[in-house]
Amino acid sequence: MQHRRGLDLIPPRLAASKHEISVATFAPDGNYFSVRFAMIPAWWVLGGICIACRRIGEVDRFDIERRHGRGALVHVVGEKLRCTRCGERGRCMFILHGKMLR
């Protein structure tokens, strides 16, 4: 996405995808397991994806950050999520679900 004043707000590989994007984009090494909440810019709305049934749901990242801390590893907290469709716990990952409206 190009800002109207010509500033690139998000990396091109993010802008190219219209689907959910991995939070690993913000890890220095591109690895999901090294992403912390603090690395993800605050305007991104996070979602959780269930690996078992592929359900995607929006999560309240600020509530999660308040409980676990902004320095918490995303994959550790993701293992605590429970899918509201199939009830599976421990098989969820965080994804970038969208951006907040301004």
Ligand SMILES: [Zn+2]
């Ligand atoms: Zn599920």
